[in-house]
Amino acid sequence: GQQLNQSPQSMFIQEGEDVSMNCTSSSIFNTWLWYKQDPGEGPVLLIALYKAGELTSNGRLTAQFGITRKDSFLNISASIPSDVGIYFCAGQNYGGSQGNLIFGKGTKLSVKP
Amino acid sequence: DAGVTQSPTHLIKTRGQQVTLRCSPISGHKSVSWYQQVLGQGPQFIFQYYEKEERGRGNFPDRFSARQFPNYSSELNVNALLLGDSALYLCASSLGRGFSNTGELFFGEGSRLTVL
Numbered sequence: 001g002q003q004l005n006q007s008p009q010s011m012f013i014q015e016g017e018d019v020s021m022n023c024t025s026s027s028i029f030n031t032w033l034w035y036k037q038d039p040g041e042g043p044v045l046l047i048a049l050y051k052a053g054e055l056t057s058n059g060r061l062t063a064q065f066g067i068t069r070k071d072s073f074l075n076i077s078a079s080i081p082s083d084v085g086i087y088f089c090a091g092q093n094y095g096g097s098q099g100n101l102i103f104g105k106g107t108k109l110s111v112k113p
Numbered sequence: 114d115a116g117v118t119q120s121p122t123h124l125i126k127t128r129g130q131q132v133t134l135r136c137s138p139i140s141g142h143k144s145v146s147w148y149q150q151v152l153g154q155g156p157q158f159i160f161q162y163y164e165k166e167e168r169g170r171g172n173f174p175d176r177f178s179a180r181q182f183p184n185y186s187s188e189l190n191v192n193a194l195l196l197g198d199s200a201l202y203l204c205a206s207s208l209g210r211g212f213s214n215t216g217e218l219f220f221g222e223g224s225r226l227t228v229l
Contacts (some may be wrong), residue, residue: 042203042220088155100169103155
């Protein structure tokens with residue numbers, strides 16, 4: 001089955017630093033999404049991408065849909081303590097169930113004040 | 114407006130028992146999907162329901178079943194529980210088919226199931 005490789009698995013950074021994480025797939029996706037999950041809670045949608053090459057921002061977050069449609073990255077600028085959590089990429093296919101997202105294993109972000 | 118609500122939030126069962134988890138989608142959303150999240154992993158797709166019909170099924174055994182009601186709420190049932198069924202079960206809602214942003218799923222906080 002399809003798999004998403006998300007990297008890095010974890011990051012430990014200083015407050016104020018920029019963060020970059022990415023996701024690669026063995027297959028093409030027509031939608032990429034980025035979610036953040038805090039302990040004991042469900043994932044929260046951060047950014048959705050629908051077109052190859054699309055670059056979308058949400059505040060300090062910027063994400064891009066790779067041209068090959070097999071990858072995506074998420075950048076966080078000027079990190080703050082509340083950015084702590086687990087970030088998941090997720091992809092969706094043409095022809096598949098629209099509720100069927102393939103998730104990566106997550107990037108755990110820790111921020112040192 | 115209320116987000117996706119799930120119940121119960123936590124429950125403990127023993128092997129062989131059966132469990133029913135419930136989900137109410139965001140108002141106006143017609144599609145509900147269920148995911149299983151094992152500790153340290155990303156969520157895995159179990160089912161999608163739209164307009165009370167199953168629209169997709171992940172790689173889970175027949176012990177897992179679900180249904181959607183006329184008000185678009187949904188139940189997930191798991192029979193003959195195994196230790197490996199211990200996980201966070203997430204419900205997600207979306208507008209449904211025919212909308213360009215149907216890839217955007219909005220998750221509830223989940224039901225934490227522990228099987229002893």
